[in-house]
Amino acid sequence: MAVRASDVSRIPGQRTRPEPPPETPPGKPMVSWFDPAVLAKSGVKALLSGTFGRQADRRLLDAVSQPQDLKFDYSEDNPQHPRDELWLDYVADLGDGWDSTYAVASAVTAPELVLTDASGKAHSTRGGDVLVFGGDEVYPTASVGEYQARTVVPYEDALNRRRHRPDLFAVPGNHDWYDGLVSFTRLFCQGRHSNGWHTRQRRSYFALKLPHGWWLLGTDMQLESDLDAPQVEFFTRVARKIAAADRIILCNAEPDWIKQQVTPHAGRDFLDNNIDFLEQKVLGKRVSVFLAGDLHHYRRHEDADGRQKIVAGGGGAFLHPTHLPKVDQRPGGFVQKACFPSRQTSQRLAWRNLLFPVINPWFSVFMGVIYTMLGWGVAANLNEGAVGAPPFREVINAALQSTGSLVLGAGVVLGAVAFADGRRGPHWKKAAGVVHGLAHMAVALLLTWGVSAVAAPLAAELQWSLRRDFFSGLLLFGGGALLGPLVVGVYLLLSLNVFSCHPNEAFSALSIPDWKNFLRLHIDTEGQLTVYPVGFRRVPRRWKRGRGPEEPVWVPDPADTRATPPRLIEPPIVIGRTKALPVKLGAGPPGPTGVMVDEHPPGGAV
Known part of the structure; x- marks a missing residue:
């Protein structure tokens, strides 16, 4: 039986949410990571979760006790609710300060959002029927109280009955694992419905069947940055349902294509390579888009075939730098195409x-x-x-x-x-x-x-x-x-x-709330995937109450003239269902990424 939003406050050990003062948002400030109390608490949590997580892996228990269908069907083949197109939002690394988390939540939950790019061209988008949290849903450490204050309340107040509640699927990150995934499981894997979303998943990993041969897979990399054996078996069974011509969006909590470059001395052990096995042997080149958070900025890499590797960890947590020199290009042909903020801005912010x-x-x-x-x-x-x-x-x-x-x-x-x-x-x-x-x-x-x-x-x-x-x-x-x-x-x-x-x-140490981002994905009636990277140069610092159900509970105060509205970080990235190739003379007009769609799917998929 689903749990109503009012029942969330009755979870044992959680205090009832107080009514906020008339003109004061109920949120918390950005986490002060160099506060000695925060350092001590986070260190103890990390030590305990790292020690006991290796000995008692929650995922192994859930694989037995929490049955889950191989897929959640959002495709045109769903007999109850067939979809010929789909809008989906991806938000990672949220649940930190109120200003940043709520600013992103307000844009994500808006019924419609008109976004302009650098040239001034406007793009009309719709709020997603599906919402994916890409990891680290709360900071500094996971607990029912922190989830409620830093994640649940901002999204409930942002939605405020402006449109239907999206179906939420959440990928756990390392901060979600700091209490052994207990609070994450209670909030996202037990059918609890808040006023901001519906939850459907029963495990910390999942597969979504999307329209026109698209799939979205969400993994759980735990603290060891790897998958457990039952999870590999689950996705192997899912892969058998995916046709050779289908395309996959793979959501991992961490961008291994960057971390393996900036921390070469912390490479994977021979025994800890299940994520590589999944990507290379099970899914193969059917993966057209890799999505990840953990790094709190926007960065996109692309190879010659038009496959995308996108980091979008700007859901509310402090900003991470983009000016490390080792992550511009990696062996295998993936080249950096965009980052937000720019390298020059990032270097200046470090001062x-x-x-x-x-x-x-x-x-x-x-x-x-x-x-x-x-x-x-x-x-x-x-x-x-x-x-x-x-x-x-x-x-x-x-x-x-x-x-x-x-x-x-x-x-x-x-x-x-x-x-x-x-x-x-x-x-x-x-x-x-x-x-x-x-x-x-x-x-x-x-x-x-x-x-x-x-x-x-x-x-x-x-x-x-x-x-x-x-x-x-x-x-x-x-x-x-x-x-x-x-x-x-x-x-x-x-x-x-x-x-x-x-x-x-x-x-x-800087706790910068600005330069936030999220991704809006659209699969149209022709099966084409368009990714809209949405950025916030400066989030509002002052809020006032909205005027009714057509607005969020809190709206930016016009007196805060320095706040900037959300806009596109770069032009929309258009990806076809099949392999993308570099533009050739006479082959037709390119899409925004400078690639065109080939008629034949790539090989290499198992």
Whole structure:
């Protein structure tokens, strides 16, 4: 029996959704990833899910306890509801800050959306009958409460009875797995119907039969970035139902075609290659479109046959950079055709790391405490009997004689080594971490020297040593809260813009809500697939209540003049049911991607 939206609030352990104030949206701000509390909670969740997920794979249990049909039929062959065309929306990496998640949800759930491209040409689109979440449906970690506040409520308020509720299918990402997939399964795999969607899937993976020989397959890569054996068997059985001339849209949670380039030292083990087996041996070249999230930007690669590999992880989470040099082209002929934001914009945005202390205030407090612990004992020793500013060599000698400072300093260096990015190899990781840690030690020593120089003239006035040492501690805390995060920001900026490392850390620290995206797909009556990549340059920051059921619950406040409407990132990508070939003279007009459709399907499918 399906569960009504009102029943969602009765899920055990979930608090009832409060009524929002009349003019205040009920959402949450962007996740502050360098908040020590968030770091600790996410780290523990990741450790537990990684440890127990390997031992008790939820997918193996669901394969036995949750029967599911091989396909959900949205084609013209469906006897109950035949479709000669279909609109479908793809949204990945959502459920973060209210402004970004709700802005995307408002566009996705609109009955109609007119999109302009760079030339000013308008394209009329319709809201999808099917909605696919492509992974990481909530941040920072999965729980019923976080799903409700960051994902369910924004889509319910955005739809607001403006049109029919779409059928939702969700692909789990690593953040959905941080509670062992428990909350994901309860929300998306048990027939629960919210006011924003219907759910039909019973497992964390699925197959959709679409009109005119198109199929959409959604996989579950778990935390190990691979498929379990029952899932491979499921898709092998599905593949037997797919004709040689049919085309497939394959949705994975992660873009392996990019990750294998930027992290070459983390390649798959021989035993962990089920996703490769599925793509290459089971499905073959029937896969015309690869869709993935996980990287929070838009990027499209295309090969000479017109096959597409698209990353569209802009559903609401913080922005990821697009200016890493190793992902422009990969062996196999897939060449980058577009990205959003541009490489130049991405490189410029990285300079915001110089504002690290301001953007991450709680991390500044944390670093202030660390620097105080590093230098307070040294400063107290220097203050004893001081009559002037001590030479810097005395600061070094005092630090070397302080056991507590040495132990904590070693911990800082080891922590920096553990934090360092290992994508350039283990030796690079150690070297970068040691340099980063020693930079903190050098800055802490200079700060302690400066604090001692300031406290020395006051030694006669502050005769009570405890009062004097307390004053030194305040100076160390304030200086550490400013300089410590600044060192981290400079390290991340140089790592990313010079050495192409730390893309996740350098941009998660910024929590940029803008440059969002989603994909709108249309299969027309002729069997042609058109992909509309929709982008948001700047999402609204201010909202007001809508005027009725013809509008969302919340609409952008006209006073927020800097917000920009959704528009096409690039011209629509047109893909035929069969193999696409480069345009030849006299062969006819090309489509928007500069390719035309051949009459013969490609070989290679199993």
